[in-house]
Amino acid sequence: MKEFKVAILGATGAVGMEMIKVLQERNFPVSQLKPLASARSAGSTVKFNGEDVVIEEATAEAFKGMDIVLGAAENDISRAMWPAIKESGALYIDNSSEFRLTEGVPLVVPEVNKEDAFKHNGLIANPNCVTIIALTGVAPISAISPIQTMVASSYQAVSGAGKAGLEELEQQAMDYAAGKPLEHKAFAHQIAFNLIPKIGGVNELGYSSEEMKLLNEGRKIMHLPDMKVCCTCVRVPVLRSHAISIDITTERPVSVEEAKAALAKAEGVKLFDDPNQEMYPMPLNTSDQDLVWVGRIRKDMIHENGLSLWVCGDQIRKGAASNAIQIAELFK
């Protein structure tokens, strides 16, 4: 069996650490793991398949001899490192948003458009977390009849802001219980017991960068350049699963039964839809695993050709780390 030398760029962040965990869980054939991080973290170790692996500094030299680089770093680091990764000949699977909309760079959710991955020029982009989770949930319906419009409101976990986001909500919960004042830094406002309806900078049209991703990335991944998407992204006091309330219209009407049948057999999806038995996707039941759960499927009350549904998945796993490793698995 083919084995791979795998570097993780940004190995100490929430996504990088999860990538290491997922590589093991999914038995990805790793002959060498090279965790890379800032000079500050170099020298410390991470566990991989029972062994301590030393974290190295992410320099241009570090990629030499690697087969795959999994990127879990910010845009500026991804941009700065890409020439060296390209030079090394490794396949770069990048979770940052830096190259997602670049012509010639495949943007891939394996359950939706895995064929695109094979058109890469050394770089494949991993989509935004909300985009991955939402599209995994709606693509099986779009395969019956293409989606024309999508109204989406997200309920996004703090893990989207990385380890700092997770720690901040945890700390606020602790401080609340202790009757102490709640401090914030990772988010613009307190997030415990609150909602923050803005993720990323807001453009001249009034949309946040996060909201634009579902539109722009969605069109590219689905090969639906005319799909219209109106999205509202909201941070909620949840640890690591994102949920999205979605209204779609399709070219021809799709019945609830057709949609459920397609979702029931769709790869990567768990249909979980019996609300009066209290069965619906939630952060509580979707965290720490790779499936995207879909429920609350019903005819939209506005459009003949509309459906309304509720999609939920783990942001760090399917929304980031697991999707990247599923892309790598296409090259096994």
Place this chain on the structure above:
Amino acid sequence: MKEFKVAILGATGAVGMEMIKVLQERNFPVSQLKPLASARSAGSTVKFNGEDVVIEEATAEAFKGMDIVLGAAENDISRAMWPAIKESGALYIDNSSEFRLTEGVPLVVPEVNKEDAFKHNGLIANPNCVTIIALTGVAPISAISPIQTMVASSYQAVSGAGKAGLEELEQQAMDYAAGKPLEHKAFAHQIAFNLIPKIGGVNELGYSSEEMKLLNEGRKIMHLPDMKVCCTCVRVPVLRSHAISIDITTERPVSVEEAKAALAKAEGVKLFDDPNQEMYPMPLNTSDQDLVWVGRIRKDMIHENGLSLWVCGDQIRKGAASNAIQIAELFK
């Protein structure tokens, strides 16, 4: 000045207690306050304008001589008590959903349709909390050009489930901090760090009772019998402010500037919309007061005649107690 003998039916619940508080805060002219509750609570006291007022048992006799009864009880109690209240001649302003859609019973948000209140036959219904908050936010836009469709996803505070809901989230936060298992009873699942996408029973179309309220109550209050509404209602780990992500289409296109101008001068509304300055409505800034805050106003990306916005308000106050007292104030 006219003064009123005011009974509170369900005085010990979250809404009933807030009604007593709001009556004081808004200086409603009360000559006598009569808090009514179950036999179990009778004999205990509540503070009103600095004095202890004894809670009495809610019997059919208790309404005699009252001018106004503010209802904060469940549907079955409301239904059972209505004949006695009618008999007493008091004006019944009922927060339960029992009579909201009954022909001849005005359903009133004072900022939207106060003229309807004067057509009462002894009973005025106070709308559902999401309905009150959403409509207060969108009615000023509908006054420019009538709303045709509304897609809404709610982010609903635990206070919507009353004192038990509030206590449950608080207790779960405490238990989480203490490393104890989290128990639930008021909600079907843990609500701390979770989302529950179902409020009320789900009908044969797949919609929850809470989701149907925005459609049915919205049409009645707005006098728009053909308005189409598709709603998804979700419980979130927030204490007492509801938020709603709303996409509307109007008969003719309304610009963001027109919408903002209308909202800026609308009664009961606070326009708060400068997202890059981190100014947007949140539970954190909208709780414990009566204004409905509106922000994130932008052109919908799907429809020429569409607008997208984010509305937030205190569920116990404007969503229930304060709206009821504002209705009473119409009769001062």
